[in-house]
Amino acid sequence: MFKKLSLSTRFLLILLFIIFLFIGSLTFLLYFYLKDSLIKSSFEKMQMVLTQIDALGRYVKDDLRPVMLKTLKAHGYKDAFILEAMSTTHVRKRVISYFRETFPEVEFERVSFNPINPENAFQEFHNNLLSKITKDLPKEKWQGLFKWQKEEYVVIVKPIYAEKTCLLCHGAINSAPQSLVKLYNLKKDFPWKEGDLMGIELIKYPIREATLEVKNLVFSLFILSLISAVFFLLTLEGVFYTLILKPLKRMNEHFKAIKGRQIQLNTKLSLQRTDEIGELIESFNELSHHLYFSQRALQENLKTLETLFESITYPIVLLNKDCQPEIFNQAFLESPYKKCQRELLNRVFSEKKEFKEIIEDGEGRIFEISFYPVFNQEREVIKVVQTLADITEKKKMEERFILTEKMAAIGQLSAGLAHEINNPLSGILLMLNQLKKGNLRVEDRNLYLNLIEQGLLKIQRLLRDLLNFSRVTELNPEKSSINTLLENLLELSSYLLEKYQIKVIKSLDPELPEIIIDKEKMEQVFLNILLNALQAMENSQERVLTIRTFKQDNHILISFEDTGPGIPKEIASRIFEPFFTTKPPGKGTGLGLAVSLAIVEKHGGKIYLEERAKGANFIIELPIVN
The missing domain is CATH 3.30.450.20 (PAS domain)
Known part of the structure; x- marks a missing residue:
């Protein structure tokens, strides 16, 4: 039957149907938009009420209650509790009851799993509400729609967690005000401890009446729009067919021909018109031409990408x-x-x-x-x-870099160690000469022997530290103290620090936990940064090296801050590149920071330069792994 109608009639019926769907969809969307606006407005208003109620509760809890307790205690009423002035729940519910005299639809409730006042116990409504939102209940609040007994409510729920001040009345009975115990005939201690979820407070507002008004309004708009659309379409049906339907039909046939690959994409649609339809057809022709060449370019790019993909040498x-x-x-x-x-x-x-x-x-x-x-x-x-x-060869190269830089660092330490060893040796020789003469008193002889022993032990310790540092090892992680490594490093470098007249300021966190690291390789990192700082401050008037350790989140941070000239911004991004150095020939390998970066990254950490107006501050971050 429908196929026997004229094309214009069918077009009109289809258009009417489309407009019906459009108006229906628009009305449907309008209904949900108005309903959503109503709900949002309700949430905003209820949030304001809840905020005011919370502010009042905080005032009672944090300001009024402490003053009342202090005042009552001062007048000999140590175990007194004035419900109307000291119970945040009672004050909240009393104030909202006055509020409901003007806005009776708004309901406020503050309930608990195990309340002091039985009136504040969980009811069936609260249990059903809590079972719905338990998985989504956040630390702060929950808001949403909740249906109960054929009524839909806008609800804002806030969890109540036990605080230290709450446990005064909601903890042990013997520590609660006795007047409160007698008032509610309390028999046993409450199970709460600080941080427990004690209950919820909620504010709700029924929206069925307001939703019904929105439905009626939207339905009226739908009927009026539909009637207007029908009359309007009947008037324009003839004009629409002549001016639009016929050229659109030709365009549709042209589209089908392109889709069926009967003609190429860049084939022009010839239709001599100078109005908007003509402009549309001309734009379509230009678009087809552009798409045709874009398609060809895309195919060529795809082939290029395939070639590049296949030319990549790694899997x-x-x-x-x-x-x-x-x-x-x-x-x-x-x-x-x-x-x-x-x-x-x-x-x-x-x-x-x-x-x-x-x-x-x-x-x-x-x-x-x-x-x-x-x-x-x-x-x-x-x-x-x-x-x-x-990266097998890369890893081997990194190990060779580490060894090279370690040997360079040992060379710089050698002069200092020679001085450190020579001083006690000179003293030992002098005392041995005195002992050979044999004319010393017993007290002096014992003193010289003790001093000789201490000097030899110092030499032994220095040589042991040097041998441990120069030893070539694989990554050997063990539980170590960062503070201890830094103390050992400063002792090992004491001669260099004195030679350069460096003042060292230590700020080592004594609570720093031990972590799993390769302490020998980490000592190398610390020494590389320390030597860089010494050389940077060689020509500075103020020579202060500040070493800090502290914990941040799940990391340990070690900071080396010097008072040297700093590192220019234009080269700051390159300082960790292998063989990059600003030192004169013979003063450095250019591997120190590159090796340090490799070692720190092997430990899952990172090392970076913090920008400073003066001086440089290198920070090492190491994860806390026990």
């Missing part, structure tokens, strides 16, 4: 959640290591961030495997790009 693969490769390059096919790291892949999907991991293949090869998440519009991880780089 790269796109993995799905099942750890199955979807796209990969030739290097991945030829790679001997294709094992799926499912645990690491799942970590990307859960943490939604990129990360790198060092793995070994059991044959001495070391790989750096990197994961990069691919997100959809909802910021959910749908794929993961995995790359694999063989």
Whole structure:
């Protein structure tokens, strides 16, 4: 039947149907918009009321109650409790009762699982409400809609947590005011402890009446809009068919021909019109022409990308959640290591961030495997790009860099150690000469022997520290104290500090926990930074080195701050590059900070330069791993 009608009639009926749907959808959206506005307005007003009630409760708890307790105690009423002035719950509920004389729809309740006053116990409404929001109940508050007994409420719920002042009355009975105990005939202690969830306070407002008014208003608008649309369409039906429907039909046929690949995308639609439809057709022709060449360019770019993807020398693969490769390059096919790291892949999907991991293949090869998440519009991880780089030689080179810089640091320490050893040796020789003469008193002889022993022990300690520092080892983590390492470093470098006339200010946190580190390699990091600071302050009038340790979140921070000229901004970004140095030839290898960075990163930490107006401040962050 519908097909037998004329095209204009069918168009009119379809258009009427579309307008009906449009008006219906618009009305539907308007209803929800007005309802949402009503709810938001209700929340805002109730939040204001709740804020005022909370402010009153805080006043009673923090200001009025302490004064009342102090006053009552001063007048001999130590165990008295004035409910109307000292109970925040009673005051809140009493004030809201006055408020409801003007706004009876607003309801405020403050209930507890185990209240002093039985009237404030949980009811069926509260249990059902709490069962709905228990999983979503935040630390501060919850707000939302809640249906109860054919009524829909706008509800704001705040959890009540036990505070120290609350336990005065809600803790042990023998410590509560006895007048309150007698008033409510309390028999046993309350189970609360500080931080427990004692109950909730809520404010609610029924919205059924207001929602019904919104429905009636929106329905009236819907009927009026529909009637107006019908009359308007009947008037424009003929004009619309002549001016718009016919050219649109031609455009539709042209679209179908392009879609069916009967004509090319850049084929022009010829229709001689100078009005808006003509401009639309001309714009369509220009767009088709642009899309045609964009499509060709896209195809060429796709081929280029495929070539680049295949030319990447290290393995790269796109993995799905099942750890199955979807796209990969030739290097991945030829790679001997294709094992799926499912645990690491799942970590990307859960943490939604990129990360790198060092793995070994059991044959001495070391790989750096990197994961990069691919997100959809909802910021959910749908794929993961995995790359694999063989860093075996790089790791070996890093170890050689570390050894080279360690030897350079030992060279700088040698002069100081020679001086430190020479002084006690000279004293020992003098005392031995005196002992050979044999004319010393017994007291002097014993004194000389003790001094000789102390000098030899000092020499032994210095040589042991030097041997430990110069020893070549793999990463050997053990529980160590950062403060102790710094103290040992300062003792080992005491001659250099005196030579450069450096004043050392120590601010070491005594509560600093021990952490798992390779203490020998970490000593090398500290020594590299200390030597840099000494050389930086060589020509400074003020020579102060401030060493601090402190804990921040789950990290230990070590700060070396000097009073030298500082590091210019233009080279600050390059100071951790291997072989980059501003020192004269023979004064440094340019590896100190690069090696220090490598060692710290091996420990899962980081090292950086903090910008200063004067001097330099190097900060090392190490994770607290027990």
